[in-house]
Amino acid sequence: MEEQLTTRQVAEALSVSESSVKRWCDRGVIPTVRTVGGHRRIPLPQFLEFLQETDRKLVAPLPTSLKTSSMPTAPLGAGKASAEAQLDLQREFGQSLRDGDLATCRELALRWYAQHGGLAQLADELIASNMELLGHQWEQGEAQVYQERRGCEICSTIIHELNRLIPEVPASSPLALGCTPSGDPYCLASQLAELVLRESHWRAENMGTNVPLSSVTAAVLEKRPRLLWLSVSHIENQSAFVDSYQEMMRTIPEHVVVVIGGRGLTDELRPRLKYTAHCDNMVQLTSFARALHGRRPEITASDN
Amino acid sequence: MEEQLTTRQVAEALSVSESSVKRWCDRGVIPTVRTVGGHRRIPLPQFLEFLQETDRKLVAPLPTSLKTSSMPTAPLGAGKASAEAQLDLQREFGQSLRDGDLATCRELALRWYAQHGGLAQLADELIASNMELLGHQWEQGEAQVYQERRGCEICSTIIHELNRLIPEVPASSPLALGCTPSGDPYCLASQLAELVLRESHWRAENMGTNVPLSSVTAAVLEKRPRLLWLSVSHIENQSAFVDSYQEMMRTIPEHVVVVIGGRGLTDELRPRLKYTAHCDNMVQLTSFARALHGRRPEITASDN
DNA sequence: GCCAAAATCGTTCATTTCGACCACATCGTC
């Protein structure tokens, strides 16, 4: 039960046509095995060998696990529980994040994406949890501030790159707008929200950090989104926040769905706010967003 | 992800014969990879680097992601002053930035890069100047805050994408570290510094925003960079800043080159700081960085 | 286990690129 690639996967990874890959296989340049039905399958080790021998680099990520450069270790028996492998990946990502190793982080993220496919889980379990861990380490003096900030930069880079892996959202999709409010400089959560909403076929636009709610109101009035998300990690002045929030909710149209989330929204604060949904993580946001805007292109909007 | 060009595409973009392109590739002037069948393929980053190093201009649009859809005109006879076309591009970018039109901004930036080749000029004249303009408009009530913040997000996205157009920096290159100090949340300048330093073949690592100078010191001591940049847009407490700055300069090794820049460094403040160089923009930073670390790739000398 | 959808097969065909060669223009030197 070893990993194998199809001609199409190889073609996309090298950005050449499928025809060429087939020809190369037939010529023996890429060692190939055949299924009983005659389809070509390229074992991953052979493919890596081919990459090395012809001095070729991947131009697109492989849809399965792969370490491009070194790291011949970690062969990971398939027998091993995938949950455990998942934990390993998560830990390794955290370590690379602390070390400031963007390349490894990128690779691990792509691997996670290829294996699990869900950006929301990636956002929660790879990025959010590890950044939270890094924050704890910093608070306890186990990590430097610059490591935490650099980790933010690395995650931001990866989020931007993941964005490019998502198929373009049609202009007919509903619009979602979001940001962090005044005084909240923590940009990652809002960037992640944009990412997972796009994955769920929303036309998501992140307005960034530190946006006064009065300006959010203006944005909503002008762009008329279907959904508005607010990521609140930190609040400077609670009562001022509640006031401006209530003012915003009075002004924007009724039909705008407001989703809020973030550590800043304590159990005590939330009852004072009116909103459509509260999300603790990106998995919740995704499932809510999909419930609102089913991603079926097909009709029959009834039931399930 | 990483696009590749054929000899014909390059030839048309430069309006030279295909034979010449092939010869240049074979001589190593344009780094080339080969398909399995022996066809030449030029990775986009290498091509852009070639453009820049030989001071060549694009005369026809590239058939890749840099397609020009939004501007049906612009056949740009060499007769028309390119300076004027440049201004048009600059203005159009600013407009799209205000409108939150990422796609158009991306296109314009790529076009600028392909035509003028210098990321530093792009950073100064497209991004910095337009963000400054947007800031002014906001101050004078001509633009909403959210438009300014969104503009930041768009620019950040574009910077991340431009990073992928730069050929990978060899691990033997000198290391550059940088960030913005405590209380300064303005991330773009530092991201631009990272970008243009990479373009000049530095191994640049941006540590992000809001990093206490004490932690910067720790980073320098641990990673031992050759260059340290500080982008200072805003200072909360001047005397505290000067104190921590001087403390940092006392602690880090002598041989570390310290480059500072940003609006926050007023004429009055600068004399109180010790530094290697002060830069008002990215063009200056680039020329300084290149003086320090020459970028000439060695000779031809191969052939036979 | 069965069925429909999706992916891959082998093949053919038009287009592009290769490598090699040649004609011509532009230099700098004698």
Added chain:
DNA sequence: GACGATGTGGTCGAAATGAACGATTTTGGC
């Protein structure tokens, strides 16, 4: 001006590439 060295643009048959097609296999849901 003759000369060689060098760079450019063009042509040619051979080879590689990429896209198309109907037929077959694999996949995934029930």
